[in-house]
Amino acid sequence: MFTGLIQDLGQVERIVPGAMTDLWIRARLGGEELQLGESIAVDGVCLTVAERSGQSFRVQASPETLRRSTLGELRAKDAVNLERAMKLGDRLGGHLVTGHVDAVAQVLDRREEGGSWLMRFSLPRPLAPFFIEKGSAAVDGISLTVNQVGTDDFSVAIIPETQHRTALGRKGAGARVNLEADLIGKYIARLHSLRQSSAGLTEERLRAAGFGWQVE
Numbered sequence: 001m002f003t004g005l006i007q008d009l010g011q012v013e014r015i016v017p018g019a020m021t022d023l024w025i026r027a028r029l030g031g032e033e034l035q036l037g038e039s040i041a042v043d044g045v046c047l048t049v050a051e052r053s054g055q056s057f058r059v060q061a062s063p064e065t066l067r068r069s070t071l072g073e074l075r076a077k078d079a080v081n082l083e084r085a086m087k088l089g090d091r092l093g094g095h096l097v098t099g100h101v102d103a104v105a106q107v108l109d110r111r112e113e114g115g116s117w118l119m120r121f122s123l124p125r126p127l128a129p130f131f132i133e134k135g136s137a138a139v140d141g142i143s144l145t146v147n148q149v150g151t152d153d154f155s156v157a158i159i160p161e162t163q164h165r166t167a168l169g170r171k172g173a174g175a176r177v178n179l180e181a182d183l184i185g186k187y188i189a190r191l192h193s194l195r196q197s198s199a200g201l202t203e204e205r206l207r208a209a210g211f212g213w214q215v216e
Helices: 064-068 125-130 160-165 184-199 203-208
Strands: 008-016 022-026 041-042 045-053 054-063 078-082 103-113 116-122 136-137 142-149 153-158 176-181
Touching: 041 054, 125 176, 125 184, 136 153, 176 184
Parallel strands: none
Antiparallel strands: 008 022, 008 078, 022 054, 041 045, 041 078, 045 054, 103 116, 103 176, 116 153, 136 142, 136 176, 142 153
16 A cells, blocks of 8 residues: 655666566665565556665566556656555555556646646546545556546646656656546445445345345
8 A cells, every 4th residue: 555655766777578577677765675575656556576686676567567557658767656655654645545557547738837737637437436626546656636527537736846756747748647546435436336226126136146045
C-alpha cells in the first residue's frame, strides 16, 4: 500500500526483455535503503525489488503488467516516479493507493493558471463512477485532487512542487499516464451495485446463487 506522495524521481538505465521484463532504475532510493523483496511503486505500478547494485535497482514486470500500464512504453533515460510502500503508523499525506493500475489515460491538454498547471485527462467510462469533484485519484502514482469531472474527462491542478518533484511535469498533450481510481470509492460503488441487484431477491435467485435449502 502506498500514499501517492512521490519520494524520488528515478531514471531508467536499461530494459532487458524476456519472459519477465527487467527494468534497471537509478535513483537515490537505489542504495542501501532499499531491501530485496520489498514493494516499490514505479509510475504508480507496484513492483518488487529483485536486485540492487550501487545506486541502481532491478524490478520485474510481467506481460500483464506491461499490457495494463505504461511501463511497456518506457525507454532508457526516461524519468519515473518512485515511492516505497508505506509503514503502519506513517502519516497518510495523500490517500490510499494500491499500485494496481485500473487503466491508461491520456493527457488531453495542459495550461497555466496562477503558477499551477491545470491538466485534463481522458477518463475511461468504466472508471467514471469512481471519480467525484474534490475526490482523490492517482496519476502515475501521484495522489491528486480531482477539480472537475466530465462524462469522459477529469482535471487536476499541479502545483509547482509537484511539477518539479515528479515526472508528470514533463508530460504534455498526448502523453499516456497510469490511472488508479480511489480505493474507497470503488468499494462504495461495489456495495451500492450489490444493494441494487438484491432489490428483486427471490427464492429462485438464491438457489441459482448456491443458497439451496429444503423445508421439512
